[in-house]
Amino acid sequence: MTVDVEDYFHVSAFSRQVTLDDWGKRFPLRVEASTHKTLALFDKHRVKATFFILGWVAEQCPDLVKAIAAQGHEIACHGYAHQRATEQDRQTFMQDVARCKHFLEDITGTKVAGYRAPSFSFDERNEWAFDVIKELGFSYSSSTYPVKHDLYGVPHWPRFKHMRPEGITEIPIPTTYISGRSIPIGGGGYFRLYPYALSRQLIRRFLRTEQQPYSFYFHPWELDPEQPRMSNAPLKSKFRHYLNLGKMESRLERLLTDFNWSTMQHAYQLNSD
Numbered sequence: 001m002t003v004d005v006e007d008y009f010h011v012s013a014f015s016r017q018v019t020l021d022d023w024g025k026r027f028p029l030r031v032e033a034s035t036h037k038t039l040a041l042f043d044k045h046r047v048k049a050t051f052f053i054l055g056w057v058a059e060q061c062p063d064l065v066k067a068i069a070a071q072g073h074e075i076a077c078h079g080y081a082h083q084r085a086t087e088q089d090r091q092t093f094m095q096d097v098a099r100c101k102h103f104l105e106d107i108t109g110t111k112v113a114g115y116r117a118p119s120f121s122f123d124e125r126n127e128w129a130f131d132v133i134k135e136l137g138f139s140y141s142s143s144t145y146p147v148k149h150d151l152y153g154v155p156h157w158p159r160f161k162h163m164r165p166e167g168i169t170e171i172p173i174p175t176t177y178i179s180g181r182s183i184p185i186g187g188g189g190y191f192r193l194y195p196y197a198l199s200r201q202l203i204r205r206f207l208r209t210e211q212q213p214y215s216f217y218f219h220p221w222e223l224d225p226e227q228p229r230m231s232n233a234p235l236k237s238k239f240r241h242y243l244n245l246g247k248m249e250s251r252l253e254r255l256l257t258d259f260n261w262s263t264m265q266h267a268y269q270l271n272s273d
């Protein structure tokens with residue numbers, strides 16, 4: 001079980017409507033409350049998870065990072081400023097990720113092993129990014145999505161945990177096949193789009209046929225239906241972001257009940273050293 005800890009104004013789809021100067025100012029911070037809601041749900045269902053935390057959030061809310069760690073969850077890195085890795089040069093990317101890693105390690109006093117790129121933005125254009133995260137001391141990444149999508153994904157890349165030539169274990173977001181087409185089943189907007197029974201059926205099929213661990217991701221803002229609306233964003237972005245937010249909490253509770261969940265380190269037997 002994984003959570004990408006960022007606020008509603010950080011999402012890539014709204015990057016044209018919101019600048020870094022607006023964060024926490026024109027758009028008030030809500031990530032603390034929605035992450036505490038997430039922690040309460042995990043506590044209720046006795047679930048341990050991996051939290052890929054945005055460095056900007058860690059900087060603003062260090063106590064939130066401490067609260068996540070204190071409940072026994074794994075702390076992992078989502079970069080500092082939620083820029084797509086495909087839109088950064090090597091130096092800028094490295095500085096952004098290092099800044100986040102240092103914040104998290106300073107706050108928790110523990111080495112951070114896992115990294116997830118914003119919007120799964122590792123693809124054929126920036127394979128050097130794996131070198132960078134290896135250099136920064138990460139041992140695993142969950143930054144690739146082997147699907148065809150307008151914003152991310154490399155359909156022919158591996159679907160399951162594998163060791164990259166750079167020495168990083170990569171854990172792709174889960175997919176399945178329907179009529180020969182690769183379908184994303186890892187969470188996010190798709191989980192809110194599909195009826196819950198369909199998601200459950202696809203996850204069960206994945207576990208049965210692939211004999212691989214399954215990982216799920218969501219964001220705390222998906223549990224915050226009252227969040228301010230980005231009225232001037234493109235229709236498609238708004239549809240994806242706001243779809244079924246009101247149903248997320250009850251669906252997530254069913255998901256937490258129907259399967260056994262753990263951290264990335266535990267589920268994929270990753271050794272952080």
Ligand SMILES: [Zn+2]
Nearest residue numbers: 004006118119
């Ligand atoms: Zn993100």
